[in-house]
Amino acid sequence: MKTIIKTIIKFATSTAIIMAATSTSVYAKETTIGVVVKIGGIPWFNAMEQGIEEAGKKLGVNAFMIGPTSADPALQVRAIEDLIARKVDVIGVVPNDAKVLEPVLKRAREAGIKVITHESIETINKDYDFELVSTKAFGIANARLFAKSTGCKGDYAVYVGSLTVPAQNAWADAAIGYLKKNCPSMKQVSERFGVAESVDDSRTTTLDLLQSHPKLAGILAFGSQGPIGAARAVEERGLTGKVAVVGLFSASQGRRLVHDGSLTGGFVWSPIEAGKAFVELGKKLADGGSVKDGDTLPALGKIVLEGNNIIANKPLELNSKSVDVLAKLGL
Numbered sequence: 001m002k003t004i005i006k007t008i009i010k011f012a013t014s015t016a017i018i019m020a021a022t023s024t025s026v027y028a029k030e031t032t033i034g035v036v037v038k039i040g041g042i043p044w045f046n047a048m049e050q051g052i053e054e055a056g057k058k059l060g061v062n063a064f065m066i067g068p069t070s071a072d073p074a075l076q077v078r079a080i081e082d083l084i085a086r087k088v089d090v091i092g093v094v095p096n097d098a099k100v101l102e103p104v105l106k107r108a109r110e111a112g113i114k115v116i117t118h119e120s121i122e123t124i125n126k127d128y129d130f131e132l133v134s135t136k137a138f139g140i141a142n143a144r145l146f147a148k149s150t151g152c153k154g155d156y157a158v159y160v161g162s163l164t165v166p167a168q169n170a171w172a173d174a175a176i177g178y179l180k181k182n183c184p185s186m187k188q189v190s191e192r193f194g195v196a197e198s199v200d201d202s203r204t205t206t207l208d209l210l211q212s213h214p215k216l217a218g219i220l221a222f223g224s225q226g227p228i229g230a231a232r233a234v235e236e237r238g239l240t241g242k243v244a245v246v247g248l249f250s251a252s253q254g255r256r257l258v259h260d261g262s263l264t265g266g267f268v269w270s271p272i273e274a275g276k277a278f279v280e281l282g283k284k285l286a287d288g289g290s291v292k293d294g295d296t297l298p299a300l301g302k303i304v305l306e307g308n309n310i311i312a313n314k315p316l317e318l319n320s321k322s323v324d325v326l327a328k329l330g331l
Helices: 002-026 043-059 073-085 098-110 135-150 166-182 199-212 226-236 251-260 271-286 323-328
Strands: 032-036 062-066 090-093 114-118 128-131 155-160 216-222 244-247 266-268 304-306 309-311 316-318
Touching (some): 032 043, 032 073, 032 271, 043 271, 062 271, 073 098, 090 271, 098 114, 114 271, 128 271, 135 166, 135 244, 135 266, 155 199, 199 216, 216 226, 226 244, 226 251, 251 316, 251 323
Parallel strands (some): 032 090, 090 114, 114 128, 128 309, 155 216
Antiparallel strands (some): 266 316, 304 309
16 A cells, blocks of 8 residues: 555656646746837838847747837837836847937846847947947948049038937948048038938938038938938939939838939948847847857857947948849848
């Protein structure tokens, strides 16, 4: 009888252990990654969302994007607060105003949530920021193309998405510095304009500048909608080929304007790869991993680590030969 009782107890104990292990496996918490971008519904962030969803499926995590209805930092704050309340594992963000987001990102980290930024090297409350090309190299690459396109002659204007977006203003700084050194006779007509996340605002600003500055040789635009709006204005005024428009834009959105000649070209990186990078880094951090200098990451390639800023080297040139290829890739 004692032998039978011991056997029953041993069986029950073994069963309990197996059930506990099975329960842990089946009901393990799914890694959740929410990415808050500048604004929803535009081609650049539609492509980023594609990358987020693809990487999420591949890695088996719940990864999604939140795109505010306008480029209002307050809307990003609310979105991040919602993600904190949902107790996600990782929050990714492409800030409209890095300083405005600092307090809410601090709360996220205090709640044990990993924070990853993009286009925001100077953000303090983050685990990592990643960039697909170095700030200086990106600004200079666009400035070189601009200098070649204008012959280093005439006046020019600079657009950014917002005067508070760190990366875009850093690109502008690098580009302006290059032009001052290499094209000293060129004149910047005004301080930079924070219109490059709106096609309409960029178009209107360009139309005004073309009227008030007859020697305007070109527009340098850092923000995906800036070159599109500026090129449309140039086209409307019949100045195609006479006024250069250079900068960052989506190939699928700008391809017609490039082929028409009203949009000169520029440099970009893949928002699809950026979306994938958010998820790959997020999963790595959620699993307790970290990043070190010289690592090779799937979406970023071999990286340089500067503090907690991850720098890759994956620029893509936008010109009449490349835009169709890049557009077919969803860029």
